Amino acid sequence: MDRLGAGGMGVVYLARSLWGRKYAVKLIRSEHAADPEFRTRFRREVAAARRVSGAFTAPVVDADPDGDPPWLATLYVPGPSLAQRVETSGCIQDGRELAIFAGQLAEALRAIHREGLVHRDLKPGNILIAEDGPRVIDFGITRAVTDSRRITKSGASLGTPPFMAPEQFREGADGLEVTAASDVFALGAVVAYAAMGHSPFEGGPGEGSDPLIVAYRVVYEEPRLDGLPPELAALVTSCLEKDPAGRPTLETVECMAATAAGTPPDQATVEFLLPQRDRTPTVLDFTGRIAPGGVHDSIGKRPEILHGLSTVAAPSRVGSRDGAAPELGALDGSRAPRRRRRRWIAAAAVAVAAVGAGIGVWGAFLRDRPSADSEAKEDRKKPAAPWEINLAHIGVANAIQSEFRCTGAADKDLLCTLGEAILKVNSANGTVRWRIDQRTSAESEFVGMAEFDGAVYAQAHKTARHQSDGIVAVDLVTGHVKRRYAVPKPSGPLVVTDSGVLVRSGSKELRLLNAQSPRTLARWEVDSGEIEEVASNGKKVLVTASGRDDWGDWHMEETNSSLGTHLMMAFAEGEEAPRPPLSPIGNGTDTYYFAGGTNGMGHKEVYRSAPDGNGTGMDFWRRTPLNPATDMPMAASDDFVFAPSTDGTITAIDCRRDRVAWRKDSGAHGISEVTAKDGKLFLSDAQGRLHTLDALTGRHLSTGAPHRGSMDADSQHYAPPPVVAGKYVYVVTQGNTLYRTPLPTGN
Incomplete structure (x- = not known):
């Protein structure tokens, strides 16, 4: 033609x-x-x-x-x-x-x-x-x-x-x-x-x-x-x-x-x-x-x-x-x-x-290109790009209902959990670098994950070759198993200390895992009862234990991070003593924060424990009531605890003075969990917008663009906390997306 x-x-x-x-x-x-x-x-x-x-x-x-x-x-x-x-x-x-x-x-x-x-x-x-x-x-x-x-x-x-x-x-x-x-x-x-x-x-x-x-x-x-x-x-x-x-x-x-x-x-x-x-x-x-x-x-x-x-x-x-x-x-x-x-x-x-x-x-x-060192320096100067991915493309059908959540890894990528799976997500573009699926046995509980010294610790995946319960250390970069630890009836969550990673074995014992070889460095048992919660500030480890004898309802014990020195024991006695269950929120240098007072409507109290104080019993505890109670997880930073509520309000507790510092409406409808970092609070709303507040005063600093994603917001659930890593914030949205955005600069 x-x-x-x-x-x-x-x-x-x-x-x-x-x-x-x-x-x-x-x-x-x-x-x-x-x-x-x-x-x-x-x-x-x-x-x-x-x-x-x-x-x-x-x-x-x-x-x-x-x-x-x-x-x-x-x-x-x-x-x-x-x-x-x-x-x-x-x-x-x-x-x-x-x-x-x-x-x-x-x-x-x-x-x-x-x-x-x-x-x-x-x-x-x-x-x-x-x-x-x-x-x-x-x-x-x-x-x-x-x-x-x-x-x-x-x-x-x-x-x-x-x-x-x-x-x-x-x-x-x-x-x-x-x-x-x-x-x-x-x-x-x-x-x-x-x-x-x-x-x-x-x-x-x-x-x-x-x-x-x-x-x-x-x-x-x-x-x-x-x-x-x-x-x-x-x-x-x-x-x-x-x-x-x-x-x-x-x-x-x-x-x-x-x-x-x-x-x-x-x-x-x-x-x-x-x-x-x-x-x-x-x-x-x-x-x-x-x-x-x-x-x-x-x-x-x-x-x-x-x-x-x-x-x-x-x-x-x-x-x-x-x-x-x-x-x-x-x-x-x-x-x-x-x-x-x-x-x-x-x-x-x-x-x-x-x-x-x-x-x-x-x-x-x-051929006369810059040296590798100069290229690396230039790479560090480059502004990386924002991005957003549909989480369905990496196997997450509904991030909110499946409790998909991420934390920052040491190499600036993201470590995310999805049920019993762990994903390493490339922070540069949202692609999955590797994924491992854990399989717990009927005798053990899901232990979550922890990162320490270039490895990710998680529940051992039972295979035809490895049938025993235990923990694995996975290479942070490749996702390949580096070490396997035989731990009978492991339970979590895993706790990181300056000396290594702690895991519970059964109901009474803690084990410290060796970061260089597949063996246990130390073991430690509570004197009485069963372990309830474990918290660490790096150098020390605080354990709360339920009582089954004349020691009382429950008590707490403290040891050093290597589990080699028993530092103290205290008992919860009297009407004002905190009652389990207590949920760890975070810690200061020598202080631990717990959420307590569960009444079916959420936590109604925040407890501060300072085990290095003088005295016994309740001298170790200070209580600040929450009104209203919250059924959402709290965050701690710089001697403050921040308690979000599903109605969008946030209560800030000054734990140095054991009183409420401020309570304000965040402006976020469908509020997420909060992250406290460098004097600011970070949270998202039902439309995927990132909000920042001044942590000291509660003043609203900025609101980002909406990220509605591919599905409608779920009013019965809340999104996980944003991850702040370097100059970027990573947000999981109600619309089943994950996006990266530059750290807001508003004052």
């Missing part, structure tokens, strides 16, 4: 079947067809493309890699490339529309990655805009993820510099390799291009785009994102992380895109991508160079019939006004695109020359 254009590998024709179905047929140039190495690569391209299917990719319908010339046919996609769309109709500035586009690209790449492939050259010219959404094309330089063989010659870098990931320029150096994360980087660059009209590593209009300078920027400089809609900033910035391990998964990208879009998109919303004029037919040129007017090329011969697909000869010359063909890959023969293409062609020529000389152009250009 027509010749649609040409690219680096051949000419593309529009064809139709005997029954009127339209296809794009690419015929390979004779010089490539004569190259056995190219034939090998093209054969793999065809095999890869046949396996890929998805809503936003285009299927291969037929091909003959061994033909003369080789050829490939795909379904015809009527619509311009993203590059054409931006050039003719301008950038996409609507945040919701751009978010939908980003989510659709992520879905397309997931279809590619499902087959074990990496695209390696995602760019605006390789994305066609159809009425029902974009189509990702060009699998010409994909590589099987599991295939370690290199077809390209040493030193050659395949891709388009403004949309290549840093590891593509340094592939093979420092153990770097191209993986699915490289496509995530390209996705971020493409979304930025759609919003700004140029890659975040290219200069703006008039600044030029020298490929070697662009390459340096990609590897070492931060992206330029001026003009990017703010709702896409977190998504794009996280995709453009230099470290592949720090980039989000495509599932996370889709969740972030859905959050930015506000509501689930439907097919009708993608029409914004199409220019408001006659739509120019475009073709799947698997080199990614798409020209609506076509480029004159002589291929030697063109069969009239290809496996039932008929073609019609096209005019010999189309393109520029003077009849001359535009530069290879130019969109309309205009000068600006030609100048840019000349740079890529020149760079390609340099690369070929460098390969012939036994070096890589990118390696030669970038």
Whole structure:
């Protein structure tokens, strides 16, 4: 029917079947067809493309890699490339529309990655805009993820510099390799291009785009994102992380895109991508160079019939006004695109020359890179990106009902519990680094988790090989089991001291686990009764025990952290003595805080215990009543205890004076548990907004943006406390999402 254009590998024709179905047929140039190495690569391209299917990719319908010339046919996609769309109709500035586009690209790449492939050259010219959404094309330089063989010659870098990931320029150096994360980087660059009209590593209009300078920027400089809609900033910035391990998964990208879009998109919303004029037919040129007017090329011969697909000869010359063909890959023969293409062609020529000389152009250009120490220092200076993930994507169906909660790990990641499972979550993007599932026996209780000296301690998972009860120490980085401790009938929670990790064994004994070997360092038993609660301030350990004899209802004992010295024993006597159950809240240097006075409506008292005081019995305790009582967990910091209530009020107790310091409405409807850190309180509400209050006065400091997530808030449950780690706050929402946001700076 027509010749649609040409690219680096051949000419593309529009064809139709005997029954009127339209296809794009690419015929390979004779010089490539004569190259056995190219034939090998093209054969793999065809095999890869046949396996890929998805809503936003285009299927291969037929091909003959061994033909003369080789050829490939795909379904015809009527619509311009993203590059054409931006050039003719301008950038996409609507945040919701751009978010939908980003989510659709992520879905397309997931279809590619499902087959074990990496695209390696995602760019605006390789994305066609159809009425029902974009189509990702060009699998010409994909590589099987599991295939370690290199077809390209040493030193050659395949891709388009403004949309290549840093590891593509340094592939093979420092153990770097191209993986699915490289496509995530390209996705971020493409979304930025759609919003700004140029890659975040290219200069703006008039600044030029020298490929070697662009390459340096990609590897070492931060992206330029001026003009990017703010709702896409977190998504794009996280995709453009230099470290592949720090980039989000495509599932996370889709969740972030859905959050930015506000509501689930439907097919009708993608029409914004199409220019408001006659739509120019475009073709799947698997080199990614798409020209609506076509480029004159002589291929030697063109069969009239290809496996039932008929073609019609096209005019010999189309393109520029003077009849001359535009530069290879130019969109309309205009000068600006030609100048840019000349740079890529020149760079390609340099690369070929460098390969012939036994070096890589990118390696030669970038070999004088900063030292590892300076790179690490620069990394510490970089602002990390906010993000938000749908917890369902990491196996959390309902975070609130399943009591999903996180704490900060020593390496700045998150350690989260979900029932009897423990997940290590990458703080840079919300992906799961590892997961372990614990299985308790009928004789033991769930012990929770504790982190100490580079390991996470948890309930041993019973297997055919390891049937006994016990505790495991899991490597914090890898999630692999480092040590197993035989502990009969372990129960929790685990308690961290300066000397190691404490675990209960049975009802009367504490054991101190060795952090260097799978053995018990020390054991300690209560003098009477059964252990109720265990608390530690690091140097000392306080135990409350129930009484079963003439010692009274209950008592408390204190020992040092190594369990080697019994420090004191005190008895709870008289009407004013606290009664179990007591729940540990936190501690000061030599002070412990407990919630007590349970009356069926929650805790109505806060107790302060100072065992180093003089005297016996109740001289060790001070009581502050709560009015109203609270059924929510409390938090302690700097000699204050903070008691949130489900009505949104917070009561602050000054434990130095044993009195209520303030009681105020937090302004949070559907209040979460609270975190006290550095003189501030952090909490969230039913809409996922982060609130900060001054811990000393209760003054409201800031309220963040809503994060409603993917499900309605549950009025019968409350969210866990936010996690404050470094310069960021991590929030689990009622809508079943987890997000990171910068630490509020309001005073």
